[in-house]
Amino acid sequence: MNEPAPAAPVIENLPGIIxxxxxxxxxPLTVDRxxxxxxxxxxxxxxxxxxxxxxxxxxxxxxxxxxxxxxxxVFATRPDNxxxxxxxxxxxxxxxxxxxxxxxxxxxAYNPDITQAEISAxxxxxSTGTLKTLLEKKLIRIVGRKKxxxxxxxxxxxxxxxxxxxxxxxxxxxxxxxxxxxLQEDKTSEP
Amino acid sequence: MSAPETxxxxxxxxxxxxxxxxxxxxxxxxxxxxxxxxxxxxxTRDYLEYLDRKGQxxxxxxxxxLFVAALLIYIKSQMLLPRERDLAEAEDPRRTLVNRxxxxxxxxxxxxxxxxxxxxxxxxxxxxxxxxxxxxxDLDFTEVSLFDLAESFxxxxxxxxxxxxxxxxxxxxxxxxxxxxxxxxxxxxxxxxFLEYFERQDSVEExxxxxxxxxxxxKSRTVHAVQDGIFKxxxxxxxxxxxxTHPHE
Numbered sequence: 001m002n003e004p005a006p007a008a009p010v011i012e013n014l015p016g017i018i019x020x021x022x023x024x025x026x027x028p029l030t031v032d033r034x035x036x037x038x039x040x041x042x043x044x045x046x047x048x049x050x051x052x053x054x055x056x057x058x059x060x061x062x063x064x065x066x067x068x069x070x071x072x073x074v075f076a077t078r079p080d081n082x083x084x085x086x087x088x089x090x091x092x093x094x095x096x097x098x099x100x101x102x103x104x105x106x107x108x109a110y111n112p113d114i115t116q117a118e119i120s121a122x123x124x125x126x127s128t129g130t131l132k133t134l135l136e137k138k139l140i141r142i143v144g145r146k147k148x149x150x151x152x153x154x155x156x157x158x159x160x161x162x163x164x165x166x167x168x169x170x171x172x173x174x175x176x177x178x179x180x181x182x183l184q185e186d187k188t189s190e191p
Numbered sequence: 192m193s194a195p196e197t198x199x200x201x202x203x204x205x206x207x208x209x210x211x212x213x214x215x216x217x218x219x220x221x222x223x224x225x226x227x228x229x230x231x232x233x234x235t236r237d238y239l240e241y242l243d244r245k246g247q248x249x250x251x252x253x254x255x256x257l258f259v260a261a262l263l264i265y266i267k268s269q270m271l272l273p274r275e276r277d278l279a280e281a282e283d284p285r286r287t288l289v290n291r292x293x294x295x296x297x298x299x300x301x302x303x304x305x306x307x308x309x310x311x312x313x314x315x316x317x318x319x320x321x322x323x324x325x326x327x328x329d330l331d332f333t334e335v336s337l338f339d340l341a342e343s344f345x346x347x348x349x350x351x352x353x354x355x356x357x358x359x360x361x362x363x364x365x366x367x368x369x370x371x372x373x374x375x376x377x378x379x380x381x382x383x384x385f386l387e388y389f390e391r392q393d394s395v396e397e398x399x400x401x402x403x404x405x406x407x408x409x410k411s412r413t414v415h416a417v418q419d420g421i422f423k424x425x426x427x428x429x430x431x432x433x434x435x436t437h438p439h440e
Contacts, residue, residue, distance in 0.1 A: 026319040067315065079314035094313045099302070100209055102309075106302045122294060125210035125255050163319070165305055166312040174304040182300040186220065 011041050015049040019066070022053075028072025028163060070163035101139075104130045108140055108155050109173055115152040131155065139164060208248050211259035212295045214241055219292070226292060229285055231270060235263040262288065337406070340385070340416055343425055344402050347389045351398075364397045369404035377414060377429045385416065385425035 011017065021037060022029050034046050050066075050073055057065035067076045077085055086092070097105070104127050107119050120127045134140045139161045145151040162168065174182075208214040218237045219226055241247060242256055269284035283289075376383055392398035405427065408414045416427050 069312075069317075074317050074319070076315040076317045079311070082314040082316070085316045094310075096306075096309060096313065102302050102306060103209075103298060106298050106305060110298070110301065122291070122298065123210055124212040124259065124291070124295065125252050163317075164312065165308045166315075167308070174301050178304060179297050179300045182303060183296060186300075 011038060014038070014041060014045060015053055018046065018049050019053055022066055022073050023075055025072075025074070028068075028070040028074040030072040033072070067166070068168060069166050070159055071168050074163075098130075100125070100127075100130045101134060104134060105139060105157065105161065108134075109157045109161065109170060112156045112170070113143060113146075113154045115146055115148075115154055117152060119155075208241070208256075210249070210252055211256045212292060213299075214238060214248065214256070215259065215292060216296055216299070226296075227289060229289065231263060231267045231285065235260070235267060238263060337409075339418070340402075340406070340425065343385060344389060344398075347386060348395060348398065351390070351395070364400045366400055366404050366407065369397075369401045370408055373401070373404055373408060373427070374413065374429070377427065382426045382428040385427055388427070 017038065018034060021034060025033075031043060031046055031050065034050075035041065035043055038046060054066050054068065054073070062078075063081050064075050064077050066073050069076075086094075103123055104119055107122050108114055111118070111122075116128060116131055119131070131140065135142070137160075138158055140155050141158045142153050143156045144154055146154050157170070162170075167173065208217065215234070215238065218224075218234055218241075219229065222233070222237070224230065224234070239260060242253075242260060248256055266284045266288060373383070373388075376388075389398050389401065392401055405414070405416075409416060412430055414427055414429055416425050418425050
């Protein structure tokens with residue numbers, strides 16, 4: 001088995017194995033990571049198997065499915081089961097982010113490498129406390145210091161941020177056009 | 192993008208303006224004003240009216256609301272100054288604020304879209320976002336400060352001193368033993384009532400040693416003291432996170 005033979009698949013039932021790997025991973029499993037585990041399988045084969053799993057779960061009436069999030073794949077319960085899952089976990093209400101937290105996150109997501117002072121200026125309110133909470137929740141991270149007076153810390157959103165919002169990369173953030181549309185709707189719908 | 196984004200989701204409350212820009216945008220929309228041509232006098236009047244009512248602004252942010260009020264008045268004063276050239280040609284004193292508002296408006300719009308995504312994702316449970324299972328650590332407790340602890344401790348000691356006071360000779364209690372005792376109690380019997388525990392101590396010395404032991408344990412993050420509300424009993428419990436550091440090892 002020394003020479004790689006891409007034509008002859010060494011691993012049988014690739015989809016099954018990949019499903020098991022995704023099941024075991026708590027964090028989204030990337031194709032790269034799968035590739036490093038599944039020696040001998042090509043990235044294309046893996047991707048095809050993953051796509052098959054995602055599509056298959058979509059048509060199957062099961063309670064869980066594989067979704068792509070944060071650049072990887074993860075098992076998630078279907079939205080319709082939310083009520084029952086929450087009953088099991090005894091969670092009556094969902095813990096959404098506060099509007100201050102969401103606003104700060106948004107500001108950081110659209111302006112990577114931003115400082116606390118810049119965030120506060122954009123929002124018109126001091127954001128120190130909010131940033132602390134977001135750091136604790138690991139939704140943002142400190143990426144360094146700015147070469148400016150006082151060398152302030154600069155922030156970026158984290159991978160967990162992407163996962164939390166079901167995004168794969170910052171490119172999937174609402175686009176200028178989507179935002180413009182929302183603003184337009186607001187103008188027309190307001191009394 | 193209207194009321195919902197200022198609420199916490201479950202809390203039913205009137206629209207509260209978290210920040211001054213929120214309020215300004217609201218007023219601009221309400222009056223159907225062109226954001227590029229804001230009648231500063233009228234907006235300032237409305238704005239100040241809201242500040243007076245206080246009920247609808249986040250009071251922690253009052254200073255920031257006032258700052259923008261001052262800014263509005265400053266802009267108005269700038270506009271009243273006689274100019275040699277037309278306003279259109281010269282720098283419009285409103286421009287900086289308008290640019291900020293436009294930027295902020297975009298952030299708010301993006302927020303409303305992300306909020307939808309958040310709601311969508313929150314209905315799809317993933318294993319890495321599982322909250323602690325019910326019955327485990329209660330997150331509603333607030334951690335008690337050293338001062339609260341010390342205060343409660345001295346109250347008990349005073350109470351005890353007023354009652355019988357017996358000195359037991361020859362019983363040496365070491366800090367280490369006490370700490371072990373506290374941890375043992377927590378491990379076998381679960382959370383400990385702070386008041387009750389110190390009431391139980393045989394002597395003032397022992398209580399003192401126990402108290403220092405407790406402080407030591409809190410410092411090493413082995414235990415924490417929590418309270419489910421002001422004036423409620425203080426409970427001591429083991430920390431759940433495994434990253435404990437043992438100070439005496």
